[in-house]
Amino acid sequence: MPGPAPEVLPGSHAPLGAHWDGTGTNFALWSSGAHAVDLCLFDADGTEHRHRLEETTHQVWHGRLIGVGPGQRYGYRVHGAYEPLAGQRYNPAKLLLDPYTRAVDGDLRLHPSLFGYVGDAVDGGAHDRQDSAPYVPRGVVVHDPFPWDGDRPPRTSWSDTVIYEVHVKGATAAHPDVPPALRGTYAGLAHPAFVEHLLALGVTAVELLPVHHFVSEPHLLRRGLTNYWGYNTLAYFAPHAAYSSAGSGGGQVTEFKTMVKQLHAAGIEVILDVVYNHTAEGDHTGPTLSLKGIDNPGYYRLDGGNRARYTDYTGCGNTLDVRRPAVLALLMDSLRYWVTEMHVDGFRFDLASALARSMHDVDRLSAFFDVVHQDPVVSNVKLIAEPWDVGPGGYQVGNFPPPWTEWNGRYRDTVRDVWSGAHVGVRDLAYRLTGSSDLYRSDGRRPFASINFVTAHDGFTLADLVTYEHKRNQANGEDNRDGESHNRNWNCGVEGPTDDPAITELRARQVRNHLATLLLSTGVPMLTAGDELGRTQQGNNNAYCQDNEVSWLDWKDVDDDLWAFVTRLVRLRRSSPVLRQEAFFEGHEIPGTGGTRDLAWFAPDGGQLTTHDWFDTGLQTLGMYLDGRGIRHRDAHGRRLMDDSYLVQLHAGGDPVTVDLPGPPWADAYELVISTEYQTGAPPERTVVAPGPMQLPGRCVWLLRVLRRP
Numbered sequence: 001m002p003g004p005a006p007e008v009l010p011g012s013h014a015p016l017g018a019h020w021d022g023t024g025t026n027f028a029l030w031s032s033g034a035h036a037v038d039l040c041l042f043d044a045d046g047t048e049h050r051h052r053l054e055e056t057t058h059q060v061w062h063g064r065l066i067g068v069g070p071g072q073r074y075g076y077r078v079h080g081a082y083e084p085l086a087g088q089r090y091n092p093a094k095l096l097l098d099p100y101t102r103a104v105d106g107d108l109r110l111h112p113s114l115f116g117y118v119g120d121a122v123d124g125g126a127h128d129r130q131d132s133a134p135y136v137p138r139g140v141v142v143h144d145p146f147p148w149d150g151d152r153p154p155r156t157s158w159s160d161t162v163i164y165e166v167h168v169k170g171a172t173a174a175h176p177d178v179p180p181a182l183r184g185t186y187a188g189l190a191h192p193a194f195v196e197h198l199l200a201l202g203v204t205a206v207e208l209l210p211v212h213h214f215v216s217e218p219h220l221l222r223r224g225l226t227n228y229w230g231y232n233t234l235a236y237f238a239p240h241a242a243y244s245s246a247g248s249g250g251g252q253v254t255e256f257k258t259m260v261k262q263l264h265a266a267g268i269e270v271i272l273d274v275v276y277n278h279t280a281e282g283d284h285t286g287p288t289l290s291l292k293g294i295d296n297p298g299y300y301r302l303d304g305g306n307r308a309r310y311t312d313y314t315g316c317g318n319t320l321d322v323r324r325p326a327v328l329a330l331l332m333d334s335l336r337y338w339v340t341e342m343h344v345d346g347f348r349f350d351l352a353s354a355l356a357r358s359m360h361d362v363d364r365l366s367a368f369f370d371v372v373h374q375d376p377v378v379s380n381v382k383l384i385a386e387p388w389d390v391g392p393g394g395y396q397v398g399n400f401p402p403p404w405t406e407w408n409g410r411y412r413d414t415v416r417d418v419w420s421g422a423h424v425g426v427r428d429l430a431y432r433l434t435g436s437s438d439l440y441r442s443d444g445r446r447p448f449a450s451i452n453f454v455t456a457h458d459g460f461t462l463a464d465l466v467t468y469e470h471k472r473n474q475a476n477g478e479d480n481r482d483g484e485s486h487n488r489n490w491n492c493g494v495e496g497p498t499d500d501p502a503i504t505e506l507r508a509r510q511v512r513n514h515l516a517t518l519l520l521s522t523g524v525p526m527l528t529a530g531d532e533l534g535r536t537q538q539g540n541n542n543a544y545c546q547d548n549e550v551s552w553l554d555w556k557d558v559d560d561d562l563w564a565f566v567t568r569l570v571r572l573r574r575s576s577p578v579l580r581q582e583a584f585f586e587g588h589e590i591p592g593t594g595g596t597r598d599l600a601w602f603a604p605d606g607g608q609l610t611t612h613d614w615f616d617t618g619l620q621t622l623g624m625y626l627d628g629r630g631i632r633h634r635d636a637h638g639r640r641l642m643d644d645s646y647l648v649q650l651h652a653g654g655d656p657v658t659v660d661l662p663g664p665p666w667a668d669a670y671e672l673v674i675s676t677e678y679q680t681g682a683p684p685e686r687t688v689v690a691p692g693p694m695q696l697p698g699r700c701v702w703l704l705r706v707l708r709r710p
Contacts, residue, residue, distance in 0.1 A: 011064030013057035017100030024066040036079040037061040082127040087297035087307035101139030108215040114287035158448035164203040166529035190262040202570035205269035213238040228547040236334040269345035277354035283317030313391035346382025354389040398439030416488035435522035450523035462531040472539030483542030512676035516701040534559030561679035578643040583632040594665030598630030606660025620653040645706035663691030674703035
């Protein structure tokens with residue numbers, strides 16, 4: 001026989017969420033317009049027990065239940081008005097997930113009861129009375145006194161950072177050296193077989209695609225697909241349960257923490273890609289899973305002309321209303337939790353412009369920026385903005401304030417244009433190679449404000465970028481309408497795979513050219529997982545719903561030469577301060593050097609670039625001279641850094657070109673260190689060349705170390 005129902009004591013309105021104190025659990029839920037709130041507890045067999053929360057303080061409904069502890073599954077039913085035209089969507093037939101839950105159990109299963117409205121009457125006054133509880137996930141009460149003793153976050157400086165953007169499941173789902181039970185999990189990501197790959201590659205941080213618990217959109221479930229990338233968040237405090245080898249009863253929290261601790265022990269930081277701009281509840285036709293039923297107008301931006309609709313700056317149906325205190329509190333509480341409790345080292349904010357909109361425009365003085373900047377926890381970790389959304393004026397590259405860094409979309413576009421053969425000249429390229437001072441210098445930021453990348457999860461892989469000009473997204477079920485159609489790329493003359501050895505070699509060189517440009521640029525480079533292995537998605541440039549071999553890293557078909565090339569470049573970058581400078585170049589003469597500069601630009605004829613050269617859109621050859629005696633920042637002890645000097649010769653034209661290498665005082669001779677004409681980047685033997693005419697192969701990058709007489 002079941003025991004007596006636990007008494008609901010008043011409890012406390014703070015903190016929000018479910019918190020166990022050793023003898024019972026306090027539950028607290030914010031809702032400004034609710035008439036009543038039922039806390040729903042579930043037995044192991046799914047039996048539901050409802051408990052009315054009688055206490056409200058500051059619009060928070062709360063109660064404490066003795067004997068309820070870790071592992072308890074729970075949810076809420078919120079009573080109130082159902083008036084979509086007024087923005088109200090309360091419906092007690094829908095079991096709602098606590099937005100502050102620390103763990104989630106169960107999957108979302110497609111069923112008509114997920115939707116709050118009746119039939120096609122989306123804006124009607126009658127709510128759907130079908131119980132959604134059997135078809136939606138539940139929250140889990142969690143208490144996890146994890147032994148963090150000995151955890152040492154690497155705290156790598158921005159200028160020393162090399163980011164590796166990777167999907168938790170895709171990293172090891174097909175890894176032969178990871179035990180099958182751990183593949184595709186947090187434990188798999190922290191397995192020595194994968195950690196050794198990261199260390200050999202030389203990256204300093206992993207940027208994980210979303211790990212906040214997410215669900216798949218109904219339109220994908222109807223097509224038999226699922227959301228693979230995870231940009232469809234449902235719970236901002238809970239690690240995604242499907243990535244846990246320990247199950248979904250709270251073990252995912254411990255497993256995530258263990259992953260972080262093990263990566264830290266290897267000297268690798270953990271950055272999370274976070275999606276605070278929208279939720280999985282979609283637009284007015286979407287399901288009622290959490291915030292929509294808790295306080296729809298309190299959490300979402302509603303259309304001022306029709307409050308049954310949502311203002312959508314994200315392209316995902318809704319936009320969280322970050323202007324509201326409860327929403328700001330949710331975001332900041334979540335961010336602080338992941339730093340203090342989960343020990344992560346930073347965040348990349350998806351569609352960050354949507355978070356910075358005060359009324360309609362993106363506002364550098366928005367409440368979101370204010371609370372982030374003054375927060376003593378969040379302001380001291382790595383902050384990366386994706387500086388755009390899909391709304392008007394949403395493209396804000398270069399406009400986020402300090403201390404933000406940004407995914408530099410201009411960098412990606414410029415580098416792709418150059419190597420695809422577009423006649424764009426070298427002026428914009430020069431800015432991108434040297435940290436994008438045109439974007440980040442005026443507000444006091446440093447070159448590391450620019451997160452440089454050529455590819456990301458969204459778009460072609462690097463191998464596909466040089467193989468396909470046209471996307472092949474038919475497997476997504478949207479008639480190839482989804483995904484970017486203008487990719488600023490070139491297929492080297494043949495669309496798709498080919499056996500032509502000349503095309504194959506050219507494509508391999510083009511891959512090396514993109515990577516050499518990226519890793520020799522000032523700023524923070526971001527590599528996309530798999531690009532170092534030669535991974536292909538068979539031309540799919542929007543594989544967000546491909547949870548299969550299309551998206552997973554292929555550990556069997558590895559391009560060993562490409563791997564050797566990338567690791568060589570990363571090692572060179574990390575050992576060369578002149579390639580990862582913390583201050584912008586000045587172009588000033590360096591005293592005692594006979595007239596060299598910290599940065600100089602050379603035309604093919606050996607002379608420094610003229611004004612005419614900078615505006616010549618037909619110019620496809622650029623020499624960049626970096627003097628290691630002119631590094632402008634000092635180490636922690638106040639000592640000036642010294643390094644070798646280098647000349648980078650970049651030639652994007654298809655035919656060979658003769659360049660004049662500058663002589664004294666710039667150099668007495670040069671040693672060829674990297675050349676993308678070679679499969680591993682290394683010349684077959686030590687190559688020293690004198691100043692003067694040299695022939696550069698078509699489509700090639702050379703890195704020459706400056707040699708000087710004693």
